[in-house]
Amino acid sequence: MLEILLSALILIGALFTFIGSLGLARLGDFYTRLHGPTKATTLGVGSLLIASMIHFSTQGNGASFHEVLVTIFLFITAPVSAHLLSKAALHLRVKSLANVPPRIDEADSGTDSR
Amino acid sequence: MKLRLFPHPVLTPLIALIWLLLANSLAPGQILLGLLLGWAIPIFTLRFWPERIRIHRPLTLFRFLLLVLYDILVANLNVALLILRGPRRLTPAFVTVPLDLRSELGISLLANTISLTPGTVSSWLSPDRRSLVVHGLHVRNPDALAATLKRRYEAPLLKVFEPC
Amino acid sequence: MLNLAVTIALGLVSAAFALTLWRLLRGPDQPDRILALDTLSVNAIALLVLLGIHLDSSLYFEAALLIAMMGFVGTVALCKYLLRGDIIE
Numbered sequence: 001m002l003e004i005l006l007s008a009l010i011l012i013g014a015l016f017t018f019i020g021s022l023g024l025a026r027l028g029d030f031y032t033r034l035h036g037p038t039k040a041t042t043l044g045v046g047s048l049l050i051a052s053m054i055h056f057s058t059q060g061n062g063a064s065f066h067e068v069l070v071t072i073f074l075f076i077t078a079p080v081s082a083h084l085l086s087k088a089a090l091h092l093r094v095k096s097l098a099n100v101p102p103r104i105d106e107a108d109s110g111t112d113s114r
Numbered sequence: 115m116k117l118r119l120f121p122h123p124v125l126t127p128l129i130a131l132i133w134l135l136l137a138n139s140l141a142p143g144q145i146l147l148g149l150l151l152g153w154a155i156p157i158f159t160l161r162f163w164p165e166r167i168r169i170h171r172p173l174t175l176f177r178f179l180l181l182v183l184y185d186i187l188v189a190n191l192n193v194a195l196l197i198l199r200g201p202r203r204l205t206p207a208f209v210t211v212p213l214d215l216r217s218e219l220g221i222s223l224l225a226n227t228i229s230l231t232p233g234t235v236s237s238w239l240s241p242d243r244r245s246l247v248v249h250g251l252h253v254r255n256p257d258a259l260a261a262t263l264k265r266r267y268e269a270p271l272l273k274v275f276e277p278c
Numbered sequence: 279m280l281n282l283a284v285t286i287a288l289g290l291v292s293a294a295f296a297l298t299l300w301r302l303l304r305g306p307d308q309p310d311r312i313l314a315l316d317t318l319s320v321n322a323i324a325l326l327v328l329l330g331i332h333l334d335s336s337l338y339f340e341a342a343l344l345i346a347m348m349g350f351v352g353t354v355a356l357c358k359y360l361l362r363g364d365i366i367e
Contacts, residue, residue, distance in 0.1 A: 003279050004279070007280055007282075007283035008283075010280075010283045010284060010287045010328070010331070011283055011287060013324070014286070014287035014288075014290040014291050014324070014328070015290060016190065017290065017291055017294050017320075017321060017324045018290040018291065018293055018294045018297075019194045019197055019198065020197075020294070020317070020320075021293075021294035021295070021298045021317060021321065022197060022198075022294075022297055023193070023197035024297065024298055024301050024313065024314065024317055025297040025298070025300055025301050026197070026200070026201060027197065027201045027204070028201040028204070029206070030307060030309055030310055030313070031206060031235075031237070031249045032204060032206050032251055033301075033310065033313065034235055034249070035193055035197075035233065035235060035251045036197055037313060037316065037317040037320065038229060038230075038235060039186075039189060039190050039193045039230070039233075040193055040197070041317060041321070041324075042190075042230070042320075043186065043187070043190040044324065045320055045323055045324050045327070048287075048324050048327045048328065049327055051327075051331065052327045052331055052339075055331050056336055059334070064138060064336065065135055065138065066135050066136060066138040066339060066343075067327075067339065068135055069132065069135045069343065070323065070342055070343055070346055073343075073346050073347070074320070074323075074346060076226070077346070078229070078230070078320075079225070079226040079227075079229030079230050079235075079236070080226065080354070081316055081350060081353040081354060081357070082229050082235050082236075083225060083226075083229060083235070083236055083237065084353070084354060084357035084358075085309050085312060085313055085357055086235055086236075086237035086238070086249065087237060087238055087357070087361065088308075088309050088312075088357045088360040088361050089307070089309040090237060090238055091360070091361055092307065092308070092360060094307045094309055096206075096208075097204075097206050100208060
């Protein structure tokens with residue numbers, strides 16, 4: 001029973017990781033590519049980490065919860081790096097399939113506004 | 115700046131918890147060390163945290179966290195399906211969301227939530243911090259999306275951090 | 279059964295690596311390459327966690343944690359360079 005749950009979690013995690021990278025390779029412009037890795041990959045790795053947590057907790061060496069740290073860390077940092085990447089791309093005027101709002105072009109997005 | 119003994123009361127148990135997770139044990143010595151670190155680190159990093167964090171409604175914050183976790187799951191499935199269906203059927207768009215939040219912590223939490231959830235990434239904050247530009251992967255109705263984001267995520271954050 | 283699942287998962291993550299590397303080589307812009315590098319570090323974490331389960335060793339966890347931190351710091355530094363590098367300060 002536990003093994004089935006573990007296998008399912010591992011497969012789901014790997015599948016999401018793969019789909020995230022597939023999105024990175026396949027989609028049309030930078031801004032849409034950004035969505036794949038930030039979302040699908042975080043959930044994929046999160047699912048893998050939960051599987052690892054269950055696996056090592058049932059080994060008999062006591063509970064193992066430090067995988068939670070990596071999960072939390074990824075969930076905090078993924079949106080931050082996505083925001084910074086997107087800001088950098090807007091600043092460099094990377095080609096976009098969607099219409100860029102005009103106010104960004106006028107304002108100096110390069111100033112360090114924390 | 116006045117030196118306080120506990121500049122950030124919320125941070126102390128949080129750092130202690132993170133230390134225990136990192137050490138991966140619940141030995142009394144580790145708990146003591148974690149609490150000591152939780153007391154010392156906020157004092158030494160005081161100048162990076164000029165705002166004092168006040169959580170007004172812990173229960174609302176908790177409900178918000180559960181909602182976000184659920185939305186992350188749904189959004190991931192959504193984005194995975196959109197990626198599998200291929201790039202030709204996507205209608206990406208930039209949407210401008212006017213902000214009511216004023217505190218830095220509130221705005222950054224809102225931006226992070228938007229990036230993690232429904233097929234959107236927050237891309238740009240205007241220098242006056244009055245509006246947030248959001249990129250959506252598959253947007254059918256930009257105004258409805260902005261309204262949803264405001265109602266679903268900004269309203270609870272306003273209640274938690276800036277009750278009037 | 280667990281072994282089979284881990285093997286399939288390792289294959290999937292390796293394929294993800296290949297796709298990300300392709301994007302890293304192809305570009306076409308600098309943000310694309312940084313995004314690919316960031317994704318590579320996340321994929322490396324996935325690979326390490328899988329390897330830890332496969333080999334029954336929790337040693338790999340520390341490496342995963344370090345890669346997570348370094349990947350984030352690297353991405354932020356490169357983005358800051360893009361945002362400020364071509365501005366005359």
